[in-house]
Amino acid sequence: MGSPTKPARTALVLGGGISGLLAARELAAAGLTVTVVEATENWGGCVGSHVVAGLTLDSGAESFATRSSAVADLVRELGLAGKIVEPRPGGAWVQLPDGPRELPKTGVLGIPANPWDPEVRRSLGFVGSLRASLDRFLPASVGASKDVSSVSALVRARMGRRVLDRLVAPVVGGVHSADPGLLDVDMVAPGLRAGIRSHGSLAAAVAAQRSRPAALPAALPPSGASGSSDAGRRPLAKAGSAVASLEGGMHTLISALVADLQGRGVTLKSGSAAKNVARAGDGWRVTAADSTYDAGLLVVGLPGPAAVGLLQAAVPALAGRSPESGPDVRLVTLVVDVPELDSRPRGTGILVAPQAPGIEAKALTHATAKWDWLAAAAGPGTHVLRLSYGRLEGPATAGVRATGPAPASDPELLAAALSDASALLEVQLDRKDVVDWDVVRWEGALPFAAVGHKARVAEVRALCAEQPGVAIVGGWVAGNGLAAVVSDTRQEIQKLLG
Incomplete structure (x- = not known):
């Protein structure tokens, strides 16, 4: 049992995803004694890794948006600025019913x-x-005047169903694993509706967002400056790059963050699921596994349903305000020996329109075509393909959402991945071509920003703000994507400390 002498100078963080780890770093930097408890044995949450065919690959997020400097700033602080890489030029494709x-x-x-x-x-x-x-x-008020709007309602009103079905639905399905009719546009594309009012049209609002300079270093350091070879990197000078990653994979950010926390004396407890949360005098008391922790400040970095469920006893007004669980996503990674893929037939990957016949995957990323460092590590003729399955279909009816059809067992997923990759890349892939493969499941862990979610998040945070010394962080409150999570987490911890 922990019983700190000065509870006000101690902090407990629930959840060891990137939001929890970053919160712990901010708290430790402010001079607090910090403990992080994580239910699993792994750190990083959806920014994880796995080994396939001897290659250490990202098992979740594999890039970050460069439209803000949030992630790039953190990367620099952790000494990884020289590892930032941009994807190979060539772009992605979309699979439509007609090809x-x-x-x-x-x-x-x-x-x-x-x-x-x-x-x-x-x-x-x-x-x-x-x-x-x-x-x-159209008047700027069309699609921008309501308090809340789905992505599909906005796009359909301003640009029509063909844009929605052939461009937006594949992208939203690939990124958010959901029908655009289910998603709150203000959560998944912050500022877009405000941009319509400022610039007069949706296209102009999009152009304004795209024209913002990318938040990346103007150029990489000279060879050897980061302590490793520059092989497989690309110089960063183009403002048009929408995403970037790290040489070696995004999971290296978690390794650096954990090492940073250990250097700051933060206590990291894995395999310790939080069971209950209660007020204890001027602070908080949490039971996790077989231990009890007392702390002056509490940060909850868990998925929405778990976070609200744990806090309800201490904040009864949260009852009935739990957000919906995210989609169940299955990520199939194939490492194949197929030299025909050296030509990168679909650029960095291909998104699938929901109405495209015969394809069960919602997206395919050709990882070795996207990242030069990975192509160099895999070697000529060897390719890494990531196919994702599982998408929440809409529109929602009485709170019930159906999950699109998808294979369930590992053998079924392997068979589907080979069939889908063959069709999408127009290169026949057989079981004999597979060097190694793996399946990673994200069961309800990904943020799901349903229509009205932004307002519900604001209500939850307002109720928690009535209790001193507690903050909620994570993708479900910040919005999808590492940039949103990093920025929001830092803001919330500064509020907590202030």
Whole structure:
């Protein structure tokens, strides 16, 4: 049992995902004695790793958005600035019912900045681009005046169903594993509706977001400056890069963060699931596994349902405010020996429109075509493919959502992945081509920003703010993506300390 002498100078963090680890770092930097408890044996949550065919690969998030400096700043602080890499040029594709098309490069959630771009017109056709271009003549209030709106309602109102079905649905399905009719546009694309009011149209709002300079170093340090070879890296100078990653994988960020916490004297307790939370004098008391912890400050970095469920006893007003669980996603990683894929037939990968026949995957990432460092590590002719399965279908009816059809067992997933990859890449892949493979399951762990979610998050945080010394962090309150999580976590911890 922990019983600190000065509870006000101690902090307990529940959850060892990136939000929990970053919260612990901020608290330790402020001089507090910090303990982090994590239910599993692994740190990093959805930023994890696994070994497939001898390659240490990302098992979850494999990149971060560069539209803010949040992640890049953290990377620099941890001494990893020289490891930042951008994806290989070439872009991604989308699989439509009538075949594959190049995905427009100047979009947000698949929403085009210019409906008449050649890539957009090839996907939409003349009539689709004509309808989408009417967006510029609509009043700014269309789609932007309601308190809440789904992604699909906004896109359909301003640009039409063809943009929604052929561009937005594949992107949203690939990124958020959900139907765009289920998602709160203000959570998954913050500032987009405000941009319509400022710039007069949805296309102009998208163009404004895309024109912001990428928050990356102007260039990488000279060879050897980071203590490793520059092989497999690409220089960073283009403002148009929407995402970046780290040489070696995003999971290296977690390794660096854990090492940083250990250097700061933070206590890390894995395999210790929190069971109950209660007020204890001026602080908090938490039971986790067989231990009890007393602390002046409490940070809850757990998925939404678990966070609200644990805090309900101490904050009764939270009853009935638990968010919906996220989608159950299955990620199949294939390492294949297929030299025909050296030509990168679908660029960095391909997203799948829900109505595309015969394909069960919602997206395929050609990881060795996307990241030069990984291609160098895998070697000529060897390729890493990531296929994801599981998407929440909509619209929601009476709170019930159906999960799209997807294979369940590992053998079924392997068979589906080989079939889907063959169809999507137009290169036949057989079991004999597979060097190694793995399945990673994310069961309800990914953030799910249902329509109205932003308002519900605000209510939950307002209720918790009435209790001194507690903060809630994580993707379900911050929004999907590492940039949103890092930025939000730092803001919330500064509020807590203040």
